Amino acid sequence: MTNNNPIGVFDSGIGGTSIWKAIHDLLPNEKTIYLADSKNAPYGQKSKEEIVALSKKNVDFLLEMNCKTIVVACNTATTNAIRELRADYDIPFIGIEPAIKPAANNSKTQVIGILATKGTLNSELFNKTAEMFQNTTIIEQVGYGLVQLIEDGNLNSPEMTQLLESYLKPMIDANIDYLVLGCSHYPYLIPQIKKILPDHIQIIDSGEAVARQTQNILREKVGFSDAKNSIPEFYVNSNPTVLKSILDHKYDVIQKDF
Template sequence: MKNDTRPLGLFDSGIGGTTIWHAIHKLLPYENTIFLGDSINAPYGQRSKEEIIELSKKNTELLLQQNAKIIIVACNTATTNAVSELRNTYNIPIIGIEPAIKPAALHTKTGKVGVLATQGTLKSKKYTEAQTLYPNVEFINQIGYGIVQLIENGDLYSAELEGLLKSYLTPMIEQNIDHLVLGCTHYPYLLPVLKKFLPSTLKVIDSSEAVAKRTLKILDENNLLKTDKLPGYSKFYTNKDVGILQSFINGSGIAEKLDF
Protein backbone atom coordinates (compact mmCIF):
# COMPACT_ATOMS: atom_id res chain seq x y z
CA MET A 1 0.00 0.00 0.00
CA LYS A 2 1.44 3.35 -1.01
CA ASN A 3 1.79 6.29 1.37
CA ASP A 4 -0.38 9.10 -0.06
CA THR A 5 0.50 12.29 1.82
CA ARG A 6 -1.75 14.58 -0.21
CA PRO A 7 -4.30 16.36 2.01
CA LEU A 8 -7.98 15.72 2.47
CA GLY A 9 -9.92 18.79 1.32
CA LEU A 10 -13.00 19.96 3.22
CA PHE A 11 -15.23 22.94 2.59
CA ASP A 12 -18.30 24.46 4.20
CA SER A 13 -20.36 27.62 3.94
CA GLY A 14 -18.64 28.71 7.16
CA ILE A 15 -17.23 27.31 10.37
CA GLY A 16 -19.87 24.55 10.81
CA GLY A 17 -17.87 22.05 8.77
CA THR A 18 -15.26 22.01 11.52
CA THR A 19 -17.57 19.54 13.30
CA ILE A 20 -16.89 17.17 10.39
CA TRP A 21 -13.18 17.99 10.51
CA HIS A 22 -13.03 17.12 14.23
CA ALA A 23 -14.67 13.72 13.61
CA ILE A 24 -12.36 12.93 10.67
CA HIS A 25 -9.24 14.05 12.54
CA LYS A 26 -10.21 11.88 15.53
CA LEU A 27 -10.53 8.80 13.30
CA LEU A 28 -7.68 9.65 10.90
CA PRO A 29 -5.09 11.62 12.90
CA TYR A 30 -2.29 10.84 10.45
CA GLU A 31 -4.04 12.40 7.47
CA ASN A 32 -3.15 15.92 6.31
CA THR A 33 -6.19 18.20 5.98
CA ILE A 34 -7.15 21.54 4.46
CA PHE A 35 -10.40 23.19 5.53
CA LEU A 36 -12.11 26.10 3.73
CA GLY A 37 -14.79 28.08 5.53
CA ASP A 38 -16.66 30.26 3.02
CA SER A 39 -18.15 32.44 5.77
CA ILE A 40 -18.41 35.53 3.61
CA ASN A 41 -21.12 33.73 1.62
CA ALA A 42 -22.88 32.06 4.55
CA PRO A 43 -25.51 30.81 4.91
CA TYR A 44 -25.78 28.77 1.71
CA GLY A 45 -29.27 27.68 2.80
CA GLN A 46 -30.79 30.95 1.65
CA ARG A 47 -29.15 30.92 -1.78
CA SER A 48 -30.44 29.52 -5.07
CA LYS A 49 -29.39 26.09 -6.29
CA GLU A 50 -27.38 27.73 -9.07
CA GLU A 51 -25.49 29.92 -6.60
CA ILE A 52 -24.76 26.95 -4.34
CA ILE A 53 -23.36 24.94 -7.27
CA GLU A 54 -21.18 27.86 -8.35
CA LEU A 55 -19.80 28.39 -4.84
CA SER A 56 -19.23 24.66 -4.36
CA LYS A 57 -17.25 24.47 -7.60
CA LYS A 58 -15.18 27.47 -6.57
CA ASN A 59 -14.32 25.84 -3.24
CA THR A 60 -13.58 22.47 -4.84
CA GLU A 61 -11.22 24.01 -7.40
CA LEU A 62 -9.35 25.89 -4.69
CA LEU A 63 -8.84 22.63 -2.77
CA LEU A 64 -7.71 20.86 -5.93
CA GLN A 65 -5.16 23.62 -6.46
CA GLN A 66 -3.85 22.63 -3.01
CA ASN A 67 -3.45 19.04 -4.31
CA ALA A 68 -6.37 17.55 -2.34
CA LYS A 69 -6.79 13.80 -2.96
CA ILE A 70 -10.44 13.73 -1.87
CA ILE A 71 -13.13 16.39 -1.36
CA ILE A 72 -15.46 16.30 1.65
CA VAL A 73 -18.43 18.61 1.18
CA ALA A 74 -18.77 19.45 4.87
CA CYS A 75 -22.06 21.26 4.33
CA ASN A 76 -25.53 19.74 4.17
CA THR A 77 -26.91 22.43 1.86
CA ALA A 78 -24.02 22.14 -0.59
CA THR A 79 -24.38 18.36 -0.58
CA THR A 80 -28.11 18.25 -1.27
CA ASN A 81 -27.86 20.89 -4.00
CA ALA A 82 -24.45 20.46 -5.60
CA VAL A 83 -22.77 17.11 -4.90
CA SER A 84 -24.13 15.42 -8.06
CA GLU A 85 -22.83 18.29 -10.19
CA LEU A 86 -19.43 18.09 -8.46
CA ARG A 87 -19.18 14.35 -9.07
CA ASN A 88 -20.05 14.84 -12.73
CA THR A 89 -17.43 17.58 -13.09
CA TYR A 90 -14.37 16.39 -11.15
CA ASN A 91 -12.53 13.07 -11.42
CA ILE A 92 -11.84 12.68 -7.70
CA PRO A 93 -13.67 10.98 -4.82
CA ILE A 94 -16.24 13.38 -3.39
CA ILE A 95 -18.00 12.69 -0.10
CA GLY A 96 -21.25 14.45 0.71
CA ILE A 97 -23.19 14.95 3.90
CA GLU A 98 -26.89 14.38 4.33
CA PRO A 99 -29.15 14.64 7.37
CA ALA A 100 -28.88 11.38 9.33
CA ILE A 101 -32.55 10.51 8.99
CA LYS A 102 -31.92 6.80 8.38
CA PRO A 103 -30.79 5.88 11.93
CA ALA A 104 -33.53 8.08 13.40
CA ALA A 105 -36.20 6.50 11.20
CA LEU A 106 -35.02 2.96 11.96
CA HIS A 107 -34.91 3.45 15.74
CA THR A 108 -37.86 5.73 16.49
CA LYS A 109 -40.42 4.25 18.89
CA THR A 110 -42.97 7.05 18.58
CA GLY A 111 -42.84 7.13 14.79
CA LYS A 112 -42.01 10.85 14.89
CA VAL A 113 -38.63 12.34 14.05
CA GLY A 114 -37.69 16.01 14.24
CA VAL A 115 -35.32 17.46 11.66
CA LEU A 116 -33.70 20.86 12.16
CA ALA A 117 -31.92 22.01 9.00
CA THR A 118 -31.43 24.90 6.61
CA GLN A 119 -33.98 25.95 4.04
CA GLY A 120 -31.68 24.81 1.24
CA THR A 121 -31.52 21.29 2.65
CA LEU A 122 -35.17 20.81 3.60
CA LYS A 123 -36.48 22.13 0.27
CA SER A 124 -34.05 20.11 -1.86
CA LYS A 125 -35.24 17.27 -4.06
CA LYS A 126 -32.60 14.96 -2.57
CA TYR A 127 -33.93 15.41 0.97
CA THR A 128 -37.58 15.15 -0.06
CA GLU A 129 -36.88 11.86 -1.80
CA ALA A 130 -34.99 10.53 1.22
CA GLN A 131 -38.02 11.00 3.45
CA THR A 132 -40.24 8.92 1.16
CA LEU A 133 -38.11 5.85 1.96
CA TYR A 134 -39.74 5.75 5.41
CA PRO A 135 -43.51 6.00 4.83
CA ASN A 136 -44.35 4.94 8.39
CA VAL A 137 -42.33 7.76 9.97
CA GLU A 138 -43.60 11.30 10.37
CA PHE A 139 -40.78 13.80 9.84
CA ILE A 140 -41.39 17.12 11.55
CA ASN A 141 -39.15 19.51 9.62
CA GLN A 142 -38.06 22.91 10.86
CA ILE A 143 -35.93 25.47 9.04
CA GLY A 144 -33.37 26.90 11.43
CA TYR A 145 -33.77 30.53 10.42
CA GLY A 146 -31.02 32.71 11.90
CA ILE A 147 -29.06 29.93 13.64
CA VAL A 148 -26.11 29.76 11.23
CA GLN A 149 -25.71 33.54 11.30
CA LEU A 150 -25.53 33.57 15.11
CA ILE A 151 -22.98 30.75 15.21
CA GLU A 152 -20.92 32.44 12.48
CA ASN A 153 -20.90 35.60 14.61
CA GLY A 154 -19.66 33.65 17.63
CA ASP A 155 -22.95 34.13 19.53
CA LEU A 156 -23.15 30.49 20.53
CA TYR A 157 -24.40 31.01 24.08
CA SER A 158 -26.54 34.09 23.55
CA ALA A 159 -30.07 34.45 24.89
CA GLU A 160 -31.19 35.14 21.32
CA LEU A 161 -29.93 31.77 20.10
CA GLU A 162 -31.47 29.88 23.02
CA GLY A 163 -34.78 31.63 22.41
CA LEU A 164 -34.72 30.70 18.72
CA LEU A 165 -33.99 27.06 19.49
CA LYS A 166 -36.80 26.84 22.04
CA SER A 167 -39.26 28.35 19.57
CA TYR A 168 -38.26 25.83 16.88
CA LEU A 169 -38.00 22.70 19.02
CA THR A 170 -40.75 23.04 21.63
CA PRO A 171 -43.49 22.26 19.06
CA MET A 172 -41.53 19.16 18.00
CA ILE A 173 -41.27 17.99 21.61
CA GLU A 174 -45.00 18.57 22.07
CA GLN A 175 -45.63 16.34 19.04
CA ASN A 176 -43.74 13.52 20.77
CA ILE A 177 -40.58 13.20 18.69
CA ASP A 178 -38.04 10.80 20.19
CA HIS A 179 -35.17 11.61 17.80
CA LEU A 180 -33.87 15.00 16.66
CA VAL A 181 -31.70 15.09 13.53
CA LEU A 182 -29.31 18.02 13.26
CA GLY A 183 -29.26 18.57 9.50
CA CYS A 184 -26.55 21.23 9.29
CA THR A 185 -22.88 20.87 10.16
CA HIS A 186 -23.06 24.04 12.26
CA TYR A 187 -25.68 22.56 14.55
CA PRO A 188 -23.63 20.06 16.65
CA TYR A 189 -22.15 23.15 18.32
CA LEU A 190 -25.64 23.72 19.73
CA LEU A 191 -25.53 20.59 21.92
CA PRO A 192 -24.59 22.38 25.19
CA VAL A 193 -27.56 24.73 24.71
CA LEU A 194 -29.94 21.98 23.61
CA LYS A 195 -29.17 19.89 26.69
CA LYS A 196 -30.57 22.69 28.84
CA PHE A 197 -34.14 22.13 27.67
CA LEU A 198 -34.46 18.94 25.59
CA PRO A 199 -35.88 15.87 27.39
CA SER A 200 -33.08 13.51 28.44
CA THR A 201 -34.86 10.65 26.63
CA LEU A 202 -34.69 12.43 23.27
CA LYS A 203 -31.80 11.22 21.12
CA VAL A 204 -29.92 13.84 19.09
CA ILE A 205 -28.22 12.64 15.90
CA ASP A 206 -25.76 14.29 13.54
CA SER A 207 -23.75 13.00 10.57
CA SER A 208 -20.17 13.67 11.64
CA GLU A 209 -19.13 10.20 12.83
CA ALA A 210 -20.75 8.50 9.84
CA VAL A 211 -18.95 10.87 7.46
CA ALA A 212 -15.60 10.13 9.13
CA LYS A 213 -16.17 6.37 8.72
CA ARG A 214 -17.20 6.89 5.10
CA THR A 215 -14.03 8.90 4.47
CA LEU A 216 -11.87 6.10 5.87
CA LYS A 217 -13.68 3.55 3.68
CA ILE A 218 -13.28 5.59 0.49
CA LEU A 219 -9.60 6.30 1.18
CA ASP A 220 -8.94 2.61 1.82
CA GLU A 221 -10.85 1.42 -1.26
CA ASN A 222 -8.98 3.85 -3.50
CA ASN A 223 -5.54 3.20 -1.97
CA LEU A 224 -5.32 6.83 -0.84
CA LEU A 225 -4.44 6.40 2.84
CA LYS A 226 -1.46 8.12 4.40
CA THR A 227 0.30 5.13 5.95
CA ASP A 228 3.48 6.56 7.49
CA LYS A 229 1.81 7.03 10.92
CA LEU A 230 3.33 10.50 11.24
CA PRO A 231 0.94 13.14 12.66
CA GLY A 232 -0.79 15.02 9.86
CA TYR A 233 -0.83 18.77 9.41
CA SER A 234 -4.07 20.76 9.43
CA LYS A 235 -4.64 24.04 7.61
CA PHE A 236 -7.74 26.16 8.13
CA TYR A 237 -8.78 29.05 5.91
CA THR A 238 -11.63 31.54 6.12
CA ASN A 239 -12.52 34.53 4.00
CA LYS A 240 -14.10 36.39 6.93
CA ASP A 241 -13.32 36.38 10.67
CA VAL A 242 -10.12 34.48 11.54
CA GLY A 243 -10.71 34.82 15.28
CA ILE A 244 -14.08 33.08 15.19
CA LEU A 245 -12.75 30.17 13.11
CA GLN A 246 -9.78 29.88 15.47
CA SER A 247 -12.14 29.59 18.45
CA PHE A 248 -13.89 26.59 16.87
CA ILE A 249 -10.77 24.56 16.05
CA ASN A 250 -9.63 24.41 19.68
CA GLY A 251 -5.92 24.84 19.06
CA SER A 252 -5.86 22.12 16.39
CA GLY A 253 -4.12 24.44 13.95
CA ILE A 254 -3.77 28.04 12.89
CA ALA A 255 -6.66 29.72 11.09
CA GLU A 256 -5.64 32.05 8.28
CA LYS A 257 -7.45 34.63 6.18
CA LEU A 258 -7.68 33.82 2.50
CA ASP A 259 -9.51 35.75 -0.18
CA PHE A 260 -11.68 33.35 -2.13
Protein backbone atom coordinates in the same frame (compact mmCIF):
# COMPACT_ATOMS: atom_id res chain seq x y z
CA MET B 1 -1.70 1.99 -1.32
CA THR B 2 0.06 5.05 0.10
CA ASN B 3 -1.00 8.59 -0.76
CA ASN B 4 0.25 11.49 1.35
CA ASN B 5 -1.82 14.14 -0.41
CA PRO B 6 -4.31 15.92 1.86
CA ILE B 7 -8.01 15.42 2.43
CA GLY B 8 -9.95 18.57 1.56
CA VAL B 9 -12.95 19.64 3.64
CA PHE B 10 -15.19 22.62 2.89
CA ASP B 11 -18.26 24.23 4.40
CA SER B 12 -20.15 27.46 4.06
CA GLY B 13 -18.42 28.53 7.25
CA ILE B 14 -17.07 27.23 10.53
CA GLY B 15 -19.72 24.58 11.20
CA GLY B 16 -18.03 21.90 9.11
CA THR B 17 -15.24 21.81 11.67
CA SER B 18 -17.52 19.39 13.55
CA ILE B 19 -17.12 17.04 10.57
CA TRP B 20 -13.40 17.84 10.26
CA LYS B 21 -12.88 16.90 13.92
CA ALA B 22 -14.55 13.50 13.44
CA ILE B 23 -12.30 12.83 10.42
CA HIS B 24 -9.17 14.02 12.25
CA ASP B 25 -9.98 11.86 15.28
CA LEU B 26 -10.49 8.73 13.14
CA LEU B 27 -7.62 9.38 10.70
CA PRO B 28 -4.96 11.28 12.70
CA ASN B 29 -2.15 10.55 10.20
CA GLU B 30 -4.01 12.23 7.35
CA LYS B 31 -3.13 15.77 6.35
CA THR B 32 -6.33 17.83 6.18
CA ILE B 33 -7.13 21.20 4.63
CA TYR B 34 -10.28 22.94 5.85
CA LEU B 35 -11.89 25.71 3.82
CA ALA B 36 -14.49 28.00 5.43
CA ASP B 37 -16.45 30.08 2.92
CA SER B 38 -17.76 32.28 5.73
CA LYS B 39 -18.00 35.32 3.47
CA ASN B 40 -20.90 33.61 1.68
CA ALA B 41 -22.56 31.98 4.69
CA PRO B 42 -25.22 30.83 5.09
CA TYR B 43 -25.76 28.74 1.96
CA GLY B 44 -29.20 27.65 3.14
CA GLN B 45 -30.98 30.74 1.80
CA LYS B 46 -29.30 30.71 -1.63
CA SER B 47 -30.56 29.26 -4.92
CA LYS B 48 -29.37 25.88 -6.16
CA GLU B 49 -27.40 27.61 -8.93
CA GLU B 50 -25.59 29.82 -6.43
CA ILE B 51 -24.79 26.85 -4.19
CA VAL B 52 -23.37 24.85 -7.12
CA ALA B 53 -21.22 27.80 -8.22
CA LEU B 54 -19.87 28.41 -4.71
CA SER B 55 -19.18 24.70 -4.22
CA LYS B 56 -17.20 24.54 -7.47
CA LYS B 57 -15.18 27.58 -6.39
CA ASN B 58 -14.31 25.81 -3.13
CA VAL B 59 -13.40 22.59 -4.95
CA ASP B 60 -11.11 24.48 -7.34
CA PHE B 61 -9.26 25.97 -4.37
CA LEU B 62 -8.80 22.57 -2.73
CA LEU B 63 -7.67 20.92 -5.96
CA GLU B 64 -4.95 23.56 -6.26
CA MET B 65 -3.76 22.21 -2.89
CA ASN B 66 -3.55 18.70 -4.44
CA CYS B 67 -6.31 17.16 -2.33
CA LYS B 68 -6.88 13.46 -2.99
CA THR B 69 -10.53 13.48 -1.93
CA ILE B 70 -12.95 16.20 -0.85
CA VAL B 71 -15.51 16.13 1.94
CA VAL B 72 -18.50 18.40 1.37
CA ALA B 73 -19.02 19.17 5.08
CA CYS B 74 -22.20 21.13 4.44
CA ASN B 75 -25.66 19.59 4.22
CA THR B 76 -26.95 22.31 1.91
CA ALA B 77 -24.03 21.95 -0.51
CA THR B 78 -24.33 18.15 -0.46
CA THR B 79 -28.04 18.06 -1.19
CA ASN B 80 -27.86 20.74 -3.88
CA ALA B 81 -24.45 20.34 -5.54
CA ILE B 82 -22.75 16.98 -4.98
CA ARG B 83 -24.27 15.42 -8.10
CA GLU B 84 -22.84 18.24 -10.21
CA LEU B 85 -19.46 18.03 -8.47
CA ARG B 86 -19.21 14.29 -9.12
CA ALA B 87 -20.09 14.85 -12.77
CA ASP B 88 -17.57 17.66 -13.33
CA TYR B 89 -14.52 16.52 -11.33
CA ASP B 90 -12.53 13.29 -11.46
CA ILE B 91 -12.05 12.96 -7.70
CA PRO B 92 -14.04 11.14 -4.99
CA PHE B 93 -16.49 13.31 -3.02
CA ILE B 94 -17.95 12.46 0.37
CA GLY B 95 -21.18 14.24 1.24
CA ILE B 96 -23.11 14.83 4.43
CA GLU B 97 -26.82 14.06 4.54
CA PRO B 98 -29.30 14.30 7.42
CA ALA B 99 -29.34 11.01 9.35
CA ILE B 100 -33.03 10.31 8.80
CA LYS B 101 -32.56 6.56 8.32
CA PRO B 102 -31.15 5.68 11.77
CA ALA B 103 -33.63 8.02 13.46
CA ALA B 104 -36.65 6.57 11.64
CA ASN B 105 -35.50 2.97 12.07
CA ASN B 106 -34.98 3.36 15.82
CA SER B 107 -37.89 5.64 16.71
CA LYS B 108 -40.41 4.10 19.09
CA THR B 109 -42.95 6.91 18.72
CA GLN B 110 -42.56 6.94 14.92
CA VAL B 111 -42.19 10.71 15.16
CA ILE B 112 -38.80 12.33 14.54
CA GLY B 113 -37.69 15.92 14.19
CA ILE B 114 -35.17 17.44 11.83
CA LEU B 115 -33.59 20.85 12.26
CA ALA B 116 -31.95 21.96 9.01
CA THR B 117 -31.53 24.82 6.56
CA LYS B 118 -34.16 25.76 4.01
CA GLY B 119 -31.81 24.67 1.22
CA THR B 120 -31.55 21.16 2.66
CA LEU B 121 -35.24 20.66 3.43
CA ASN B 122 -36.27 21.88 -0.03
CA SER B 123 -33.76 19.70 -1.87
CA GLU B 124 -34.68 16.76 -4.08
CA LEU B 125 -32.21 14.50 -2.27
CA PHE B 126 -33.74 15.18 1.15
CA ASN B 127 -37.29 14.69 -0.06
CA LYS B 128 -36.42 11.40 -1.78
CA THR B 129 -34.88 10.17 1.46
CA ALA B 130 -37.88 11.28 3.53
CA GLU B 131 -40.26 9.47 1.16
CA MET B 132 -38.59 6.18 2.06
CA PHE B 133 -39.99 6.44 5.60
CA GLN B 134 -43.68 7.13 5.07
CA ASN B 135 -44.62 5.30 8.27
CA THR B 136 -42.65 7.87 10.25
CA THR B 137 -43.87 11.40 10.85
CA ILE B 138 -41.01 13.80 10.18
CA ILE B 139 -41.37 17.21 11.82
CA GLU B 140 -39.30 19.60 9.69
CA GLN B 141 -38.01 22.91 11.02
CA VAL B 142 -35.84 25.44 9.22
CA GLY B 143 -33.23 26.82 11.63
CA TYR B 144 -33.60 30.43 10.53
CA GLY B 145 -30.84 32.58 12.02
CA LEU B 146 -28.87 29.81 13.73
CA VAL B 147 -25.96 29.60 11.29
CA GLN B 148 -25.46 33.36 11.29
CA LEU B 149 -25.41 33.50 15.08
CA ILE B 150 -22.79 30.71 15.15
CA GLU B 151 -20.71 32.45 12.46
CA ASP B 152 -20.87 35.66 14.50
CA GLY B 153 -19.63 33.86 17.62
CA ASN B 154 -22.95 34.12 19.48
CA LEU B 155 -23.28 30.45 20.44
CA ASN B 156 -24.51 31.11 23.96
CA SER B 157 -26.47 34.31 23.42
CA PRO B 158 -30.02 34.85 24.74
CA GLU B 159 -31.15 35.21 21.13
CA MET B 160 -29.80 31.72 20.35
CA THR B 161 -31.65 30.23 23.32
CA GLN B 162 -34.87 31.97 22.31
CA LEU B 163 -34.63 30.71 18.72
CA LEU B 164 -33.86 27.14 19.76
CA GLU B 165 -36.78 27.07 22.19
CA SER B 166 -39.17 28.32 19.50
CA TYR B 167 -37.95 25.65 17.04
CA LEU B 168 -37.82 22.71 19.45
CA LYS B 169 -40.95 23.16 21.59
CA PRO B 170 -43.35 22.18 18.74
CA MET B 171 -41.26 19.04 18.15
CA ILE B 172 -41.45 18.13 21.84
CA ASP B 173 -45.21 18.66 21.75
CA ALA B 174 -45.40 16.37 18.69
CA ASN B 175 -43.77 13.56 20.75
CA ILE B 176 -40.51 13.15 18.84
CA ASP B 177 -37.98 10.75 20.31
CA TYR B 178 -35.15 11.56 17.87
CA LEU B 179 -33.84 14.94 16.72
CA VAL B 180 -31.75 14.90 13.54
CA LEU B 181 -29.31 17.78 13.14
CA GLY B 182 -29.35 18.51 9.40
CA CYS B 183 -26.63 21.16 9.29
CA SER B 184 -22.95 20.75 10.13
CA HIS B 185 -23.05 23.94 12.21
CA TYR B 186 -25.65 22.54 14.59
CA PRO B 187 -23.54 20.04 16.61
CA TYR B 188 -22.03 23.09 18.30
CA LEU B 189 -25.53 23.77 19.68
CA ILE B 190 -25.92 20.36 21.33
CA PRO B 191 -25.22 21.66 24.89
CA GLN B 192 -27.98 24.28 24.52
CA ILE B 193 -30.33 21.83 22.79
CA LYS B 194 -29.92 19.29 25.61
CA LYS B 195 -31.06 21.92 28.11
CA ILE B 196 -34.33 22.26 26.18
CA LEU B 197 -35.10 18.66 25.17
CA PRO B 198 -36.36 16.02 27.61
CA ASP B 199 -33.71 13.42 28.44
CA HIS B 200 -35.36 10.62 26.42
CA ILE B 201 -34.97 12.44 23.08
CA GLN B 202 -31.85 11.28 21.23
CA ILE B 203 -29.81 13.73 19.13
CA ILE B 204 -28.20 12.47 15.92
CA ASP B 205 -25.61 14.20 13.76
CA SER B 206 -23.60 12.85 10.85
CA GLY B 207 -19.97 13.45 11.88
CA GLU B 208 -18.87 9.91 12.72
CA ALA B 209 -20.67 8.42 9.70
CA VAL B 210 -18.92 10.87 7.36
CA ALA B 211 -15.55 10.05 8.95
CA ARG B 212 -16.13 6.32 8.40
CA GLN B 213 -17.14 6.93 4.78
CA THR B 214 -13.97 9.00 4.28
CA GLN B 215 -11.95 6.10 5.67
CA ASN B 216 -13.68 3.74 3.20
CA ILE B 217 -12.85 6.03 0.25
CA LEU B 218 -9.18 6.11 1.28
CA ARG B 219 -9.12 2.33 1.61
CA GLU B 220 -10.90 1.60 -1.68
CA LYS B 221 -9.88 4.43 -4.01
CA VAL B 222 -7.13 6.89 -3.10
CA GLY B 223 -4.89 5.44 -0.39
CA PHE B 224 -3.87 6.26 3.17
CA SER B 225 -1.10 8.57 4.31
CA ASP B 226 1.89 7.08 6.11
CA ALA B 227 3.02 10.49 7.37
CA LYS B 228 3.20 11.23 11.09
CA ASN B 229 2.22 14.40 12.93
CA SER B 230 0.59 16.09 9.94
CA ILE B 231 -0.53 19.61 10.83
CA PRO B 232 -3.98 20.57 9.51
CA GLU B 233 -4.42 23.80 7.57
CA PHE B 234 -7.40 26.13 7.92
CA TYR B 235 -8.44 28.84 5.46
CA VAL B 236 -11.24 31.37 5.80
CA ASN B 237 -12.28 34.31 3.61
CA SER B 238 -13.62 36.49 6.43
CA ASN B 239 -12.59 37.39 9.98
CA PRO B 240 -10.68 34.36 11.36
CA THR B 241 -11.43 35.11 15.02
CA VAL B 242 -14.48 32.85 15.41
CA LEU B 243 -12.86 29.94 13.55
CA LYS B 244 -9.80 30.21 15.81
CA SER B 245 -12.07 30.20 18.84
CA ILE B 246 -14.07 27.15 17.71
CA LEU B 247 -10.73 25.33 17.27
CA ASP B 248 -9.74 26.33 20.82
CA HIS B 249 -6.84 28.38 19.37
CA LYS B 250 -4.89 25.14 18.73
CA TYR B 251 -4.20 25.86 15.05
CA ASP B 252 -3.25 28.75 12.83
CA VAL B 253 -6.05 30.06 10.62
CA ILE B 254 -5.12 31.74 7.34
CA GLN B 255 -7.36 34.52 6.08
CA LYS B 256 -7.40 34.35 2.29
CA ASP B 257 -9.68 35.72 -0.40
CA PHE B 258 -11.06 32.94 -2.57
